Amino acid sequence: MRLPITAIPPIIHDLQRASGLSATVAGLLTSIPLLTFAIFSSVFTKASQRWGTSHVLLFAFLILSLGAGFRVLPQVVALLLGTFLIGLGIDGGNVIIPAIIKERMPEHPTRGVSLYTTSMVLMSSLATGVVGLLTTKYSLTTTMTGLFLLSLVSVIGCLLLLGDHSAETRPAAKAEPRLPRSIWTDRLAWLITLFFGLQALLYYSLVTWMPTIFQSVGYTPTVAAMLVTILQLACLACALLTPLFANSKGGKRFMLAVIGLGFGCGSVGVLLPIHTLIMGGLLALLMGIASGFSFNLAIIFFTQKTSNGRETIEVSGMAQTFGYLFATVGPFSFGLLKSWQGSWQSTLIICLVLAITIFITGRLIERQETVFQDQP
Incomplete structure (x- = not known):
């Protein structure tokens, strides 16, 4: 979930040349997701209580992949819209995955958190080093297409999660007791x-x-x-x-x-x-x-x-x-x-x-x- 953000700084100049982005607008490609996290986290909290964590997570990562697809197009509007959608998708994962770890690994939540954060930081580090190298060997469009295809892994993971009938997948509002207060x-x-x-x-x-x-x-x-x-x-x-x-x-x-x-x-x-x-x-x-x-x-x-x-x-x-x-x-x-x-x-x-x-x-x-x- 960090990869779509950390992959951008190494190729920001290529994106500016391809789309005509100004330096000021280019800065929004990293700030938009953070603003999205701040604004929409509570929305995903409420949605997961109504429709269930696994279903909302799948929806979030479908949005993320759609955003990655938009960013393949070398146009300013497509880049900004894609970045906004990516921010929404990542935000869904940020909010929901800790709860899924708690639900699916109640006896070993620390192990689940470690696997979760390790994979995020590892992919983030790889993106910073590899994406810039890819653009020197392939076109910017090819690199962005590769990032889009990689984003589909998250969708596949969510489908596997939904197919796991050994764990409870009912909406949280029904599966868990009500909170004593806000x-x-x-x-x-x-x-x-x-x-x-x-x-x-x-x-x-x-x-x-x-x-x-x-x-x-x-x-x-x-x-x-x-x-x-x-x-x-x-x-x-x-x-x-x-x-x-x-x-x-x-x-x-x-x-x-x-x-x-x-x-x-x-x-x-x-x-x-x-x-x-x-x-x-x-x-x-x-x-x-x-x-x-x-x-x-x-x-x-x-x-x-x-x-x-x-x-x-x-x-x-x-x-x-x-x-x-x-x-x-x-x-x-x-x-x-x-x-x-x-x-x-x-x-x-x-x-x-x-x-x-x-x-x-x-x-x-x-x-x-x-x-x-x-x-x-």
């Missing part, structure tokens, strides 16, 4: 929302601006790009390691400490007067590990801090509505602050404050068992 009034749900929002803001802001920040302290553009690649690969490693820590309070506390130190020290470490390749690699590794653990832990909170699939999808929809709104605002705000201050110092200090905040938020989440636990 999820929007629950303190733990808001803490999980804040945690998800902070990790999304930090990840997307760092991925957007760290190449520029590294260059501003003396790294070459090539080295800066390599350091951000290290950051993203570290996310992949964390997805694989998460099950080792996530099933115990001690393990999650360790992850939270690494998240706080990684985001905090990794960010302000750039301000140190040491700009060697080893130092840059260490800082990128710290930020990447923090990003990987925080994203995986946020998804795990969706499943571990809820009692059933109905609660999971409610918390997932709520958290991702605000979380991706944070993610959309973050890169813009960081860039605006840099323009005002003339340097990245204030921005990096804010990252330190956010790192402390996400650590404290995670600890507060760990002190409660599940949502609605304070309900009489």
